[in-house]
Structures are given as C-alpha cells and as structure tokens.
Amino acid sequence: MVAVSSTFPTVPKGKRGYDVDEVDAFLDEARKAYAGDVSLGIDSARIRRTAFGLTKNGYSTAHVDAALERLEDAFASRQRDRAVSSGAESTWFSTARSGAEDIVARLERPQGHRFDRVGILTTGYHPRDVDRLTRRLHGYFTDGRPLSIDDVRGSVFRPKRGGYRESQVDLLLDTVVDVMLAVR
Template sequence: MDRVSTFPHARKSRPGYNVDEVDAFLQKARQAYDGIDRVSLSSDDIRHTAFGMRKGGYATAEVDVALERLEDAFASRERDLAKRSVGERQWLETAREDARQIVARLDRPAKRRFRHTGILSLGYSIRQVDDFAERLKLYFHDGKPLNVNDVRAVVFQPQRGGYREAQVDLLLDSVTKVMLAVR
C-alpha cells in the first residue's frame, strides 16, 4: 500500500494507532477532499473517527493533531459550500439556530443539564461538566474567548450516577460544529 502520511511511532512496547487503519483513512480523506471516485467524508466523520491500537503503532498525539487540522479543512470547505448553496444569510441563521439549541441546554440548572446514569453506573463528573458548561455559556452569551481545541480536548472524570456520556458528547460535538462553522 502506498503510504499517504508518516507519523512518529510509539515505542515498540507502547500502544499507538494501527498504522494501516490510519494510512487507509488518510488515503480516503485525500480522495474525498480531491473529489476522486465520489468518496464522501465530512468534518463530522473525521471528528468521530477512531482507530484500533497496536504496539509500536503511530504516536496518538501526532495523529490526533493531524485529524484536527483535517477536520478544520473539511469544515471550512463545508462552510464555503453551504454559503454558496443557501446563501450567507440562511447559513448564518442555521448556525444561530444550532447555537440557540446549545444555549438552551447550557441554561438549564446545574446538576440537571443532562440525564444521569444509574447509581451503579459510571457517567461523567457532574461538577466537571457543569464547570465546563459555565465556560461554554460565557462563550455563547458574552463572547468570552474559547478555542475549539479547548472543546475537543476537554476530559471529564468518571462518576457513579454522573451525567450520561452520550448526551454530553453530543453537545460537545454540536459546540465544535458551531465553532467551526463561524470561524
């Protein structure tokens, strides 16, 4: 297989991303970006991409940074295409509506922004998620600076009876999408 990209490898005894999976995905991304063979890939697809782990595979941090740049490039292109397709005014209204839905969730009372897991199940730390939700509220309400990478990199500790991960992750994906749309 022709290698699309080379990243540093993790030490042989340490796990890294499966080299073949990463290279195959990057090949597909290149084809999609170049419009070859009608390969379809979106910034959302890139954001949700996961690779298997193998000892001595690609160093995860370097691949993750490359995926973020790739997601940014696809999001920029999607934004430009959407503006041309529906017009800038409609495109902005769509982004505003998405932001309104996010803000409605963030404006819920602390400890009640998301559904909780059962008392015996792990979810995200309620306090940590609510603290980050406050940062997001300042971004959306007051324009307080927040970088899309802050949203991408946020990590919450597990907690029994915590917030349901899927709901929190979906909100963070929506925030990322809105932030990339209005860059």
C-alpha cells in the same frame, strides 16, 4: 488542503498507539474526498467522529489527533466556502444559529441537571467537570467570552459512578464544535 503526512511517529516499543493501517486507510480516503470524491461521504463531522483501534507500536495518538483536527478544520472551511459560493450562506448560518440556540437551552439548565445521569453502578462523566466546562461555554455563547475550539476538543472529564451520560455530553460538544467551525 492542509498537508497531512501519512507517516506519524510511532509509540515506544510495547506501548499502544493507533492502528497504522486504519489511520493510513482513513487518510487516503480523506485525501480522495478532499480532491472531490463525494461518494466517500467524508466531511468535518465524520472526521471528528473517527476512531481507530489501538495496537502495539502504533502511531502516536497525540500526533494523529492533531492531524485530524487540522483536517477537520480544512474540511469545515471548505464546506463553508462552498455554501457561500453556492448562495446557501444564509442556510449555513441559520443552521449554526439553530445549533447555538439548542446549546444555550441545554446550558441554561440547573447545574448538576444539564444531562441525564447514568445508573449508580455505571460510570459517566463527573458532573462537576462537565458543569465547569458548560459555564465556560455559556459565557462564550451568551457574553462572547473567549473560548477556543481546542479548549472544547481537549476537554477531559473524570469518571464518576452515577455521572452524566457520556453520549449526551459528547453530542453537545460535537454540536459546539460544529457551530464554532461554522462561524469562524
């Protein structure tokens, strides 16, 4: 397993960081899951979707996020290895191929119309920012252009009233990371 310390730097006094108890509890569960306790239901996707509350003097978000990315990679690699060793490799890659096809279908929609829009009084992701990333994703999936998982994970979009629905964009990015991890 990738070494993940349960002790992270804390944010400067008075600043907000991830809740120390929540992070430590989750990492303890993740260690148990990695050691074989499947009843905990922790996999790479759950790790990616994990969120912690913010508290004063909590853990540095950047350090915890980096550790979670390494942990997600370790779980994904292990999941792939188990699929290969159990003879389910073709199913594993078929699932990844299906995800990639769904992604490409979404990316081929017209610019500015790739995702539903939120109401004019609601804030969503800025369509130009999202469309800029989707062009890069399209190049990765259709032409084999280089793009790293970190590029996808680190994507940040400006807020915009009437912008793209955040949940749809986030779901697409989760699927992209799943596919990229599956074929690594």
